[in-house]
Amino acid sequence: MKKKVIVACGGAVATSTIAANKVVELCxxxxxxxxxxxxxxxxxxSNLPADLIITTSKVKKDYGVPLxxxxPFISGVNVEKTEQAILDVLKD
Amino acid sequence: MIWEELNSALIFTDLDATNNADVLEKVGAALIKEDYAKDTYVEALLKREAEFPTGLDVDGVGVAIPHTDVSHVKVPGVAIAVLKNPVDFIQMGSDDDKVSVSIVFMLAVVNPQAHLEKLQRILAIIQDSEVLKNIKSVKSSDEIIGLIKNKENTL
Structure with missing residues (x-):
């Protein structure tokens, strides 16, 4: 089944565009x-439910969805670890 | 290519600023003056930076990528400022972790989906601490454009 991934940042301008593209490629x-x-x-x-939320800003709220x-997609540090974590959530 | 579109009026090699708001005001004013951004741009930048900070620590080099909502931008562009003295920005994704920033890439974005490749190129430049160190060490905007051109040619 198709998984829904929310990619969010402060203004949906720069960082979430980069992160979203990385997630698309990875998947x-x-x-x-x-x-x-x-x-x-x-x-x-207002966009839930989803299978995974990826953000480039700090989110304190618990949406009941893996976050x-x-x-790392912005800083370039720890990219592989993050990719693995994303795959672990989406693969089953 | 990013380097082809860089405007030397938007490149500061030795910007004297007292704090991060001062940086946003001075560099943002250049984007307004050069007609890339609307008069509301600086205020929107300050507000967004307070809510969603953009400081990054790239292998020990502090960088910030301030930007704001597309409604405050006229045409896409990038302003680059090497600071005379580093100023603190809050790290992206944190509440109050500070990073001492010495280079600022201010983005004027109009349509992020259409400019994905450009955004990726800018990120690739920012993620290369060697390029950043070189940008910090040169004295002219032409040299900065040259460094970015060299990096883009490897992408």
């Missing part, structure tokens, strides 16, 4: 069928 390479929903942090609640920081 394509691993044959995981996903639907990306790129939005602002403030719009997360992974997409910061």
């Amino acid at each position: 394509k390479n691993n044959s995981i069928d996903i639907e990306i929903c790129q939005i602002r942090i403030s719009e997360i609640a 992974i920081t997409g910061m």
Whole structure:
């Protein structure tokens, strides 16, 4: 079944665009069928349910959905670890 | 390519700023003056930076990528500022972790989906601490453009 991934940042301008593209590539390479929903942090609640939330800003709220920081896609540090964490959530 | 579109009026090699708000005001003012951004741009930048900070620590080099909502931008562009003295920014994704920033890449974004490749190129430049160190060490905007050109040619 198609998985829904929310990718959110402060303004849905720069960082979530980068992160969303990385997630699309990652899932394509691993044959995981996903639907990306790129939005602002403030719009997360109204776009649930989802299988995974990836954000490039700090989110304190618990949406009851696995949440992974997409910061490594911006800083370039720890990218592989983050990719593995994303695959672990989406693969089953 | 990013380097081809860089405007030397938007490149500061030795910007004297007292704090991060001062940086946003001075560099943002250049984007407004050069007609890339609307008059509301600086205020929107300050507000967004307070809510969603953009400081990054790239292998020990502090960088910030301030940007704001597309509604405050006229045409896409990038302004680059090497700071005379580093100023603290809050790290992206944190509440109050500070990073001492010495280079600022200010982004004027109009349509992120259409400019994905450009955003990726800018990120690739920012993620290369060697390029950042070189940008910090040169004295002219032409040299900065040259460094970015060299990096882009390897992508």
